[in-house]
Amino acid sequence: MSAREFNFDGLVGPSHNYAGLSFGNVASFNNVKSASNPKQAALQGLAKMRALAARGFAQAVLPPQDRPNFRLLRSLGFTGSDADVLARAYKESPVILACAYSASPMWTANAATVSPSRDTADGRVHFTPANLNNKLHRALEYVQTTRALQAIFADERHFAVHDALPSTPAFGDEGAANHTRLCAQHGLDAVEMFVYGRVEFDPAAPAPKRYPARQTLEASQAVARKHGLAEARTVYVQQNPDVIDQGVFHNDVIAVGNANVLFYHEQAFADEQGALFQLRQAMAGVDAELTAIRVDTDMVSVQDAVHSYLFNSQLLSKDGGKMALVIPQECQENAAVSRYLEGLVASGGPVDELVHFDLRQSMRNGGGPACLRLRVALTDAEASAMHQGVVMTEALYHTLVAWVEKHYRDKLEPQDLADPALAVEVHTALEELARILGMPGLYDL
Numbered sequence: 158m159s160a161r162e163f164n165f166d167g168l169v170g171p172s173h174n175y176a177g178l179s180f181g182n183v184a185s186f187n188n189v190k191s192a193s194n195p196k197q198a199a200l201q202g203l204a205k206m207r208a209l210a211a212r213g214f215a216q217a218v219l220p221p222q223d224r225p226n227f228r229l230l231r232s233l234g235f236t237g238s239d240a241d242v243l244a245r246a247y248k249e250s251p252v253i254l255a256c257a258y259s260a261s262p263m264w265t266a267n268a269a270t271v272s273p274s275r276d277t278a279d280g281r282v283h284f285t286p287a288n289l290n291n292k293l294h295r296a297l298e299y300v301q302t303t304r305a306l307q308a309i310f311a312d313e314r315h316f317a318v319h320d321a322l323p324s325t326p327a328f329g330d331e332g333a334a335n336h337t338r339l340c341a342q343h344g345l346d347a348v349e350m351f352v353y354g355r356v357e358f359d360p361a362a363p364a365p366k367r368y369p370a371r372q373t374l375e376a377s378q379a380v381a382r383k384h385g386l387a388e389a390r391t392v393y394v395q396q397n398p399d400v401i402d403q404g405v406f407h408n409d410v411i412a413v414g415n416a417n418v419l420f421y422h423e424q425a426f427a428d429e430q431g432a433l434f435q436l437r438q439a440m441a442g443v444d445a446e447l448t449a450i451r452v453d454t455d456m457v458s459v460q461d462a463v464h465s466y467l468f469n470s471q472l473l474s475k476d477g478g479k480m481a482l483v484i485p486q487e488c489q490e491n492a493a494v495s496r497y498l499e500g501l502v503a504s505g506g507p508v509d510e511l512v513h514f515d516l517r518q519s520m521r522n523g524g525g526p527a528c529l530r531l532r533v534a535l536t537d538a539e540a541s542a543m544h545q546g547v548v549m550t551e552a553l554y555h556t557l558v559a560w561v562e563k564h565y566r567d568k569l570e571p572q573d574l575a576d577p578a579l580a581v582e583v584h585t586a587l588e589e590l591a592r593i594l595g596m597p598g599l600y601d602l
């Protein structure tokens with residue numbers, strides 16, 4: 158059966174700010190406490206969605222989450238009226254207030270792991286929202302993510318939205334950022350590759366020393382079990398702990414796959430040859446042949462990859478069989494990376510086009526084009542069964558741009574999070590958004 162890959166991009170929320178909350182993510186740390194521009198951030202994301210939809214790629218949007226997270230603040234002992242809660246949190250722990258205000262759900266590659274119906278035992282599309290338990294500001298995202306996915310993929314004949322895994326370090330789960338589906342084409346049998354950073358129950362397994370490994374093997378295995386994936390078509394690969402220590406906090410910062418192509422850095426995996434061998438063997442079982450595009454360290458260093466986000470790109474299949482690589486403009490500003498990319502498109506290989514976007518607002522928090530999207534491959538029947546209000550059209554684009562222009566600030570500094578007016582503005586904006594998207598119960602406001 159034919160299927161199309163929808164990209165669900167996160168709509169950047171009105172409280173987008175730089176709080177330095179992600180230890181191990183160098184951009185987040187380097188830009189801590191600088192002023193953000195939520196309006197520009199949302200418009201940059203929408204421009205990407207619009208341009209890709211206009212090119213004929215299936216594009217949809219996932220809504221931002223309710224912020225500040227008063228439930229979190231109150232559960233940590235900040236009491237009184239909403240204004241009291243904000244004032245006390247700002248005074249006693251501005252970092253906790255920043256966590257409650259984070260717009261991090263914009264990076265929907267971390268929203269969930271998705272297995273298309275072709276891969277699962279019961280023939281439904283399966284979703285497991287990621288618990289993101291490595292970071293406080295992300296650890297409660299799954300609550301609203303689950304709610305949004307259940308609203309969009311409500312039809313249980315086609316979709317299964319699971320609970321997140323237990324929120325404990327043994328099951329650290331960061332979703333699709335560490336998951337790639339390889340196949341001859343979407344809609345055909347595929348191999349699902351899970352990339353993990355450490356093994357909880359094997360203390361002898363290699364692990365990073367400086368920065369945390371956010372994804373465990375045990376979490377990946379649990380997701381595969383819940384989704385009913387066939388063992389022969391599931392591959393687990395360990396990320397190279399040394400690159401985690403250089404700022405590669407998710408696999409999608411150092412590798413991206415699409416159809417039968419895996420585009421990756423030489424140092425991405427703990428055992429490169431072993432990983433390729435496993436993939437080739439599993440893919441032979443689904444009549445697909447792996448095309449591995451390996452980028453050598455002497456062409457692009459790990460540091461250049463982390464700063465330019467070369468691999469945090471979207472690799473999109475075009476009609477006619479070639480692929481476009483959707484990159485952040487930082488790739489063109491990096492001499493080694495832009496030289497490499499020129500050679501890549503001239504090589505006659507699968508990638509024959511570069512599409513670049515200015516996503517600077519998101520990039521400054523460590524989120525490139527691939528972080529901003531969740532891939533959901535759907536058959537035509539499944540695509541018509543999902544909620545249609547989130548599908549990106551020219552009309553929705555213009556409505557959302559007007560909504561952003563009306564509600565978003567163009568500057569947020571750390572002290573602005575203490576302003577009780579901001580919380581009211583965000584709530585007003587989200588109430589209107591739920592109406593725009595036709596999802597009345599989306600927020601519990």
Ligand SMILES: N=C(N)NCCC[C@H](NC(=O)CCC(=O)O)C(=O)O
Nearest residue numbers: 176177178179182185266334407528
């Ligand atoms: N690679 C993928 N798929 N996603 C990128 C996520 C970036 C996110 N940054 C942040 O959460 C920074 C927030 C701050 O510091 O204010 C993170 O580290 O989890």
